[in-house]
Amino acid sequence: MHVREFEVKDFSLKHTFESAQPITFCGDYDERTNSLVYTEGVHIINVMHRQAHARGRRSRIAVASKDIGYAERHFKERFRISDNLDKIYSEIDTDKFMHESIAKYRGMRLTVNDPWETTALFIISQFNNVKRIRLIAKNIIERFGTPIRDDMDNVIAKSFPTSAEIARADRADLFACGTGFRDKYLKEAAEFCTYNIDLDSLKSKGYPEIKESLMEISGVGDKVADCIALMGYGKTEACPIDVWMKRILENVYFKGRKQNISKLHEFAERRWGRYAGYAQQYLFWSGRGSLVGRAKR
């Protein structure tokens, strides 16, 4: 196990982990020590965030892993550390509600996750809640995940199963993980992603083409495709509109009047452009907690 430390600017591990992204469903975060453990293929990556003095925008990250070079590289990519949040904030800070959302969750970043893992998780997310998505994800990792072994050949962790591993699974066993009626979607999506489409090859394509291809997958519609484009492929112009975003946009920008989804997509694109996905993440997470929601969680 090797450790490496480096400085980051405008980053909050806590807000990023908690904001219902794939890392939220598969990683393990300890609020007391402000640290995170997650797996990536055969790698186990430990992250500790040492918060700087109050209001300091610079802070330190310590990453620990067996392959420390990979871990540092991967951490910076997954948490979009090279994004200049000052610049992004200045482009999306168009109104009071957004301004307050940014102030509340400053340092929250989008994440870039494995495309298949993102696809599977957001198929599971439909008509579901964050807590249960996490429970189901953990069950699937435990039951079908790829074992990670130490030098003594002991299994010390498991990473999210590949599409081939899910494609081989019995639907009944997927159902037993708590997927409910989504078992069929997950199984069909796994088969499609193993035999009929190469998710990794889409990385070189643009947002519209990626979204169109993703929507060929069973269980992937408009909203889930945008989530995958945003959090699986890093297309920050993608703006997923779920029940919360719909309510928030209608309440904050349309005086509570109902709007259809395509209208809301147009609105977000016109207003926030290439960073509509970032705008969405701040509105979703702050609005969910305050505006409409009755402070659940």
Next chain:
DNA sequence: ACCCAGGCGGGCG
């Protein structure tokens, strides 16, 4: 008990 959750596919008009 009742309502809702990071929606989607299928069927109908």
Next chain:
DNA sequence: CGCCCGCATGGG
């Protein structure tokens, strides 16, 4: 096309 409905399950 657009709209409406059912859907597993568990927590508030």
